[in-house]
Amino acid sequence: DGGITQSPKYLFRKEGQNVTLSCEQNLNHDAMYWYRQDPGQGLRLIYYSQIVNDFQKGDIAEGYSVSREKKESFPLTVTSAQKNPTAFYLCASSSSGWNTEAFFGQGTRLTVV
Amino acid sequence: AQSVTQLDSQVPVFEEAPVELRCNYSSSVSVYLFWYVQYPNQGLQLLLKYLSGSTLVESINGFEAEFNKSQTSFHLRKPSVHISDTAEYFCAVSANFGNEKLTFGTGTRLTIIP
Numbered sequence: 001d002g003g004i005t006q007s008p009k010y011l012f013r014k015e016g017q018n019v020t021l022s023c024e025q026n027l028n029h030d031a032m033y034w035y036r037q038d039p040g041q042g043l044r045l046i047y048y049s050q051i052v053n054d055f056q057k058g059d060i061a062e063g064y065s066v067s068r069e070k071k072e073s074f075p076l077t078v079t080s081a082q083k084n085p086t087a088f089y090l091c092a093s094s095s096s097g098w099n100t101e102a103f104f105g106q107g108t109r110l111t112v113v
Numbered sequence: 114a115q116s117v118t119q120l121d122s123q124v125p126v127f128e129e130a131p132v133e134l135r136c137n138y139s140s141s142v143s144v145y146l147f148w149y150v151q152y153p154n155q156g157l158q159l160l161l162k163y164l165s166g167s168t169l170v171e172s173i174n175g176f177e178a179e180f181n182k183s184q185t186s187f188h189l190r191k192p193s194v195h196i197s198d199t200a201e202y203f204c205a206v207s208a209n210f211g212n213e214k215l216t217f218g219t220g221t222r223l224t225i226i227p
Contacts, residue, residue, distance in 0.1 A: 004156075035217075040122065042203060042219040043157075058214070090156055098207040098215045099145045099164065104156030 002027045006091050006105035013085075013112050021076045021108045023091035029103070030096050032074035036060060037088040037107075046089075049074055050097075078110065085112045115140040117206050119218035126194050127226045134189040134221045136178075136204030146187040147205040147215070148178055157203060163187065164209070174198075199225045 004025045013019045025032065031050045035043040045058030049068040063082025068074055074093075078085045088109050092102040116139045126132045138144060145164050149157040161172040168180040178189045187204060204218040 006156075040219060043217040045214060048214070092156075099209060101147075101159045101162065102149075102157075102215065104149075104158070106156050107154070109154075 004091060004093055004103055004105035006089075006108050009106065009108060011108055011110045013110070015112055016080045018077055018079050019085075019110065021078070021089055021091075021110070023074045023076065023105060025072050025074075025093045025103075027093055027095075027103060028071070029093035030071070031094045031100075032068065033092045033094075033102065034058075034064075034066065034074070034076045035090045035092065037090055043090065046076065085110060115144065115206055115208065115216050117204050117216055117218035119204055119221050121221050122219065123222045123224065125224045125226055128196060129193050131192050132190065132194050132198075132223065134202050134204075134223065136187045136189065136218060138185050138187065138204070138206045140185075140206060140208060143209045144206050145209050146178075146180060147207075148172075148176070148187070148189050149203045149205060149217075151201045151203065151220075153200075160189075160202070194223075194225050196225050196227065198223060 007022045033048045034046040044060050047066040049055035052071050065077045090107045091105045094100045094102045118137045147162045148160040150160045151157045161170045163170050163180045171177045176191045201220045201222045203220045207215045
């Protein structure tokens with residue numbers, strides 16, 4: 001079945017450690033996105049990539065990094081510079097541009113202790 | 114810049130009663146509008162979208178939304194809700210040209226009371 005796979009579903013890390021969240025899609029979509037979801041704040045865009053080997057910062061990119069070496073993969077690294085990393089992270093993809101339907105993964109809940 | 118306002122953070126509704134979830138947007142250009150639904154501990158799924166044409170759009174599970182340009186609104190309605198409609202609903206907007214990103218509202222949690 002086509003879709004987006006995020007792993008792991010739950011992740012625990014100690015403060016000060018970098019952690020990488022995986023996002024893979026087999027929809028042959030050009031565009032991929034990372035969002036952060038916090039209670040009462042909706043979804044906030046961290047990074048997005050509209051084509052392989054290219055990505056742009058979203059609204060809250062500080063403390064995060066990404067790579068897009070393959071069309072189907074868009075991993076997100078939460079670095080120790082991110083001051084409040086505990087959140088629900090959602091990866092999405094779309095065939096092209098912002099006006100096409102975005103397909104979301106199941107999310108990764110990151111807890112930093 | 115564009116923005117989306119969902120004024121109701123929580124909406125409790127009795128089963129089989131009608132519901133309206135409000136969404137207002139702000140944009141200096143023409144827009145595309147979306148409603149996404151998120152069930153507990155899951156990602157978001159597209160419920161319905163307005164790109165052009167008829168201002169009334171419908172989903173397969175009985176929801177509908179109407180684009181009202183003069184009131185800059187895209188309210189979501191369902192005439193009779195079911196327990197399975199319990200979820201969080203997000204309204205989103207993007208400009209219909211250029212590279213303006215998709216902007217989400219803060220969400221409305223719909224709780225169905227048996």
